[in-house]
Amino acid sequence: MPTQPDKETQDSARDPAEYAQVLDTVPESEPAPKQDTVGEFLFQIFCAVIFLGMIGLVFYNAMLRYLFSSSYPPSEEWARFLFIYITFFGSIEAFYRKKHIAVDMFVDMLHGVSRKTVEIIASLVGMAVVGVLLWGGVVYVMSTYDQESVSTGVNMTFIYGTLPIMAAAALIIQLRDFIALLRRPVSEFEKA
Numbered sequence: 001m002p003t004q005p006d007k008e009t010q011d012s013a014r015d016p017a018e019y020a021q022v023l024d025t026v027p028e029s030e031p032a033p034k035q036d037t038v039g040e041f042l043f044q045i046f047c048a049v050i051f052l053g054m055i056g057l058v059f060y061n062a063m064l065r066y067l068f069s070s071s072y073p074p075s076e077e078w079a080r081f082l083f084i085y086i087t088f089f090g091s092i093e094a095f096y097r098k099k100h101i102a103v104d105m106f107v108d109m110l111h112g113v114s115r116k117t118v119e120i121i122a123s124l125v126g127m128a129v130v131g132v133l134l135w136g137g138v139v140y141v142m143s144t145y146d147q148e149s150v151s152t153g154v155n156m157t158f159i160y161g162t163l164p165i166m167a168a169a170a171l172i173i174q175l176r177d178f179i180a181l182l183r184r185p186v187s188e189f190e191k192a
Contacts, residue, residue, distance in 0.1 A: 040096075047089050054082035077151040081159050088166035095170045108191065115189040116181075123178045130171045137164035
């Protein structure tokens with residue numbers, strides 16, 4: 001029965017050119033992620049503080065209910081306000097980093113002029129929707145400028161104002177991406 005040479009013998013018998021070819025086919029490591037700017041970093045800190053504040057208030061109120069069978073009503077309202085803030089400011093982050101939900105199964109099957117056309121139409125529709133959201137947000141804020149919250153007495157403009165802020169930021173980001181989309185040559189639109 002013939003014996004098979006052990007692994008070390010096989011490796012030493014290989015041609016050095018074969019090793020070089022293997023080394024050339026090894027994919028390079030992915031490039032290091034781009035470092036955030038100071039503004040991006042501060043925005044992330046801002047969002048983290050809002051999120052941790054919301055969690056802290058909910059935990060504080062839960063402990064009060066569990067240990068003392070009572071609660072502090074303003075903490076529930078502040079937690080709700082912070083939830084609104086983290087939702088809309090988190091949406092700005094998602095738009096900026098292109099991490100929002102998108103269904104691109106159909107677009108990925110296209111290439112060339114057809115793909116660029118579909119992406120242009122999708123961008124225009126997206127900007128129109130965000131424009132309507134901005135307009136509706138401004139109208140809503142204007143209708144609530146004289147309302148105050150029940151427990152904390154906070155003017156609701158400061159709470160509901162996050163909607164038009166988010167919509168305006170998303171519109172600016174989409175407009176920037178739309179201009180970049182128009183400038184991209186058709187040859188760069190390939191099937192995914």
